[in-house]
Amino acid sequence: MSEVLSGGDMLVRALQDEGVEYLFGYPGGAALHIYDAIFRQQKVEHILVRHEQAATHMADGYARATGKPGVVLVTSGPGATNAVTGIATAYMDSIPMVVISGQVPSDQIGTDAFQETDMLGVSRPVVKHSFLVRDCGEIAEVVKKAFHIATTGRPGPVVIDVPKDTTDPAVTAEYSYPDSVEMRSYKPAVRGNGRQLRKAVEKLLSSKRPMIYSGGGVVQGNGASRLTSIARRLGFPVTNTLMGLGGFPGDDPQFVGMLGMHGTYEANMGMHHADLILAIGARFDDRVTNNPAKFCPDATIVHIDADPASISKIISADIPIVGQVANVLTELDKMLETALENQPDALDKDAHKAWWERIEQWRAAHGLNHDMRPEAGKPILPQMVIQSLYRATGGDAIVTSDVGQHQMFAAQYYKFSQPRRWVNSGGLGTMGFGLPSAMGAQFAYPNETVACVTGEGSFMMNMQELSTCLQYGLPIKIVCLNNQALGMVKQWQDMQYGGRHSSSTYADSLPDFKTIAESFGHVGFRIDKAEDLEGAMRETFSAELKKRVVFLDVWVDSNEHVYPMSIKGGSMQDMYLNKITDSQAGDYM
Amino acid sequence: MRRIIAVLLENESGALSRVIGLFAQRGYNIETLTVAPTEDETLSRLTLTTSGDDNKTEQIVKHLNRLIEVVKVQDLCEADHVERELMLIKVRAEGADRAEVKRTVAIFRGQIIDVTTNAYTLQLTGTSEKLDAFLGAIGSGLVLEVVRSGVSGIGRGDKILSA
Ligand SMILES: Cc1ncc(C[n+]2csc(CCOP(=O)(O)OP(=O)(O)O)c2C)c(N)n1
Numbered sequence: 001m002s003e004v005l006s007g008g009d010m011l012v013r014a015l016q017d018e019g020v021e022y023l024f025g026y027p028g029g030a031a032l033h034i035y036d037a038i039f040r041q042q043k044v045e046h047i048l049v050r051h052e053q054a055a056t057h058m059a060d061g062y063a064r065a066t067g068k069p070g071v072v073l074v075t076s077g078p079g080a081t082n083a084v085t086g087i088a089t090a091y092m093d094s095i096p097m098v099v100i101s102g103q104v105p106s107d108q109i110g111t112d113a114f115q116e117t118d119m120l121g122v123s124r125p126v127v128k129h130s131f132l133v134r135d136c137g138e139i140a141e142v143v144k145k146a147f148h149i150a151t152t153g154r155p156g157p158v159v160i161d162v163p164k165d166t167t168d169p170a171v172t173a174e175y176s177y178p179d180s181v182e183m184r185s186y187k188p189a190v191r192g193n194g195r196q197l198r199k200a201v202e203k204l205l206s207s208k209r210p211m212i213y214s215g216g217g218v219v220q221g222n223g224a225s226r227l228t229s230i231a232r233r234l235g236f237p238v239t240n241t242l243m244g245l246g247g248f249p250g251d252d253p254q255f256v257g258m259l260g261m262h263g264t265y266e267a268n269m270g271m272h273h274a275d276l277i278l279a280i281g282a283r284f285d286d287r288v289t290n291n292p293a294k295f296c297p298d299a300t301i302v303h304i305d306a307d308p309a310s311i312s313k314i315i316s317a318d319i320p321i322v323g324q325v326a327n328v329l330t331e332l333d334k335m336l337e338t339a340l341e342n343q344p345d346a347l348d349k350d351a352h353k354a355w356w357e358r359i360e361q362w363r364a365a366h367g368l369n370h371d372m373r374p375e376a377g378k379p380i381l382p383q384m385v386i387q388s389l390y391r392a393t394g395g396d397a398i399v400t401s402d403v404g405q406h407q408m409f410a411a412q413y414y415k416f417s418q419p420r421r422w423v424n425s426g427g428l429g430t431m432g433f434g435l436p437s438a439m440g441a442q443f444a445y446p447n448e449t450v451a452c453v454t455g456e457g458s459f460m461m462n463m464q465e466l467s468t469c470l471q472y473g474l475p476i477k478i479v480c481l482n483n484q485a486l487g488m489v490k491q492w493q494d495m496q497y498g499g500r501h502s503s504s505t506y507a508d509s510l511p512d513f514k515t516i517a518e519s520f521g522h523v524g525f526r527i528d529k530a531e532d533l534e535g536a537m538r539e540t541f542s543a544e545l546k547k548r549v550v551f552l553d554v555w556v557d558s559n560e561h562v563y564p565m566s567i568k569g570g571s572m573q574d575m576y577l578n579k580i581t582d583s584q585a586g587d588y589m
Numbered sequence: 590m591r592r593i594i595a596v597l598l599e600n601e602s603g604a605l606s607r608v609i610g611l612f613a614q615r616g617y618n619i620e621t622l623t624v625a626p627t628e629d630e631t632l633s634r635l636t637l638t639t640s641g642d643d644n645k646t647e648q649i650v651k652h653l654n655r656l657i658e659v660v661k662v663q664d665l666c667e668a669d670h671v672e673r674e675l676m677l678i679k680v681r682a683e684g685a686d687r688a689e690v691k692r693t694v695a696i697f698r699g700q701i702i703d704v705t706t707n708a709y710t711l712q713l714t715g716t717s718e719k720l721d722a723f724l725g726a727i728g729s730g731l732v733l734e735v736v737r738s739g740v741s742g743i744g745r746g747d748k749i750l751s752a
């Protein structure tokens with residue numbers, strides 16, 4: 001049964017019919033018909049942010065935490081351009097998102113009208129796809145297609161640009177929401193190729209020094225439980241990318257930690273010496289491979305990914321398998337189960353034992369120390385803060401982060417035991433992502449503990465959202481590793497530019513974050529003594545403060561560097577491990 | 590290596606800009622580009638020539654396929670194919686040059702499609718090499734203006750590229 005609605009009402013109805021719970025946005029002229037339609041309904045809740053960039057990160061955090069698409073509404077011109085950073089962030093990490101932007105009326109497009117920006121043009125390189133609505137009659141179909149494209153295949157953001165005349169309350173058309181869409185030009189692969197899968201099984205079973213390297217595709221593609229089953233069945237070591245953390249339990253003995261530029265010694269050594277690499281939902285990013293020419297010289301590479309364009313882009317795959325990660329892993333797991341039933345001693349147990357011994361030696365020699373306790377009178381090291389956070393939250397929080405040293409410390413020291421608990425901007429590395437993405441996750445899970453690990457630099461890029469937290473009662477716990485510097489920049493300047501800290505410090509002009517938190521109606525603590533850390537952390541996550549935003553400003557040692565750090569131009573086994581080795585540093589990237 | 594890539598894409602505004610944008614964004618070069626609707630007016634056919642090794646071409650094809658509006662992509666150089674380019678060229682034609690130009694046009698099976706007292710407008714079709722060779726034969730001294738359509742290509746035999 002169809003109804004007759006205006007474009008504005010249709011748009012909102014389509015969101016309802018798509019099952020959208022939250023719409024993160026900010027109003028303005030070109031979007032006002034839509035805002036009026038929102039006002040006249042109850043099903044979709046609009047969340048008023050304080051900056052459009054934050055709206056996109058909120059939607060993004062919601063999507064990462066739930067797997068459902070995040071939805072954003074902004075006005076034309078500055079509203080739309082403010083959203084671009086968040087769209088690019090979602091694009092780089094393949095996050096499903098639908099962004100609706102108001103546009104000037106159709107007959108004014110191209111005239112440099114007030115608040116006109118060519119949003120399709122501006123966003124084109126950072127969207128999976130985009131639509132311009134031509135008349136209100138096509139709104140239902142466009143919305144359906146946008147959600148379909150955003151959530152299937154390799155997910156990503158989709159922009160719908162909506163000229164104001166197409167939402168005019170005076171113009172109506174028939175509305176009915178399609179159940180499905182058929183697009184001849186868009187048919188993502190679902191199942192992996194059977195022959196390739198059989199070849200992969202053979203290689204997995206005959207490997208002597210295997211390594212499973214899994215990325216964000218396992219988390220976003222809901223493949224974590226299958227991956228865990230496969231890894232346990234085979235007994236192989238597993239490393240995760242920055243985006244893949246939680247795809248395999250971080251507290252499992254088979255987990256060797258994150259790999260890459262700031263990966264663990266054992267993960268990077270293991271990769272370099274492996275004879276077989278099973279790469280799943282990972283894209284051989286330059287922050288992982290280091291110099292591709294020197295990458296894993298002995299390894300046969302099996303690569304499973306939803307996106308054919310990610311395969312053999314940087315490192316050529318010996319056995320490429322294109323398909324939805326969850327599907328392919330389910331199939332692979334079944335095949336392995338059968339193979340091992342038929343041939344119980346197919347795996348080379350002796351070789352694997354020897355391989356694990358080498359890995360344990362690497363781990364013992366240079367693995368991360370997960371038990372660094374604060375000592376009275378000594379500076380607080382940032383690693384300790386993450387370890388303290390891990391203890392205070394029982395390892396069970398949803399943790400978002402900003403970008404910088406604190407992000408790497410969080411990735412290294414918080415052991416994520418489940419997928420979708422670690423939310424960070426990996427591909428674009430967007431400072432300002434932490435707080436709004438935490439808020440998006442908290443909307444999705446109001447009763448869970450959501451912690452945002454941030455740096456004072458990143459936090460100041462979107463701290464206006466403290467006001468939104470108050471409005472919607474979002475009890476985010478913000479743990480700020482305050483090193484009074486753009487720490488990651490400073491680290492590079494220490495290592496590569498003779499310690500010349502060009503525009504990376506501002507210790508004399510930092511605000512008092514405790515007072516800032518309080519002035520926004522929240523709770524603030526400032527900790528600069530090691531002996532106070534553990535108590536303050538416990539209080540932050542205490543039952544008394546469960547319903548409050550708490551800003552825990554921890555003044556940490558400003559000279560700490562993140563290690564290991566890969567040596568530019570080298571292979572994965574080339575790493576600086578501490579300040580002594582990096583004093584011989586050449587140049588970095 | 591030179592490649593001829595044929596693309597079928599939805600005949601919608603904006604689709605072409607995505608293809609061009611992809612090449613700019615990923616640093617692939619476009620040497621020639623032609624595009625027009627097909628017998629099915631909801632589809633456009635685009636032919637572009639670029640250069641690169643097998644790896645790069647594979648990436649280009651994959652990324653083109655990733656664009657939502659792209660229906661089919663084919664690297665025509667992977668199999669037998671025919672390629673043609675159309676060239677319109679205006680040359681100075683005075684005195685003895687008039688006869689000389691005419692002879693050269695005949696050798697290359699071109700046509701004179703417009704004449705004035707001191708110029709000829711010529712039309713030539715063929716592979717890009719043939720058009721280059723013609724320009725070489727005429728000599729740059731006489732050439733006043735050149736318009737080339739860019740390469741169009743189609744596979745030989747029964748194989749077709751369709752949606
Ligand atoms: C929007 C943005 N601008 C610049 C950068 C470059 N950048 C990467 S890390 C960093 C410093 C971050 O400082 P802070 O948030 O205090 O974290 P720290 O490294 O000190 O832990 C900068 C400037 C970025 N990633 N994002």
Ligand SMILES: [Mg+2]
Pocket residue numbers: 404455456457481482483484485486487
């Ligand atoms: Mg800092």
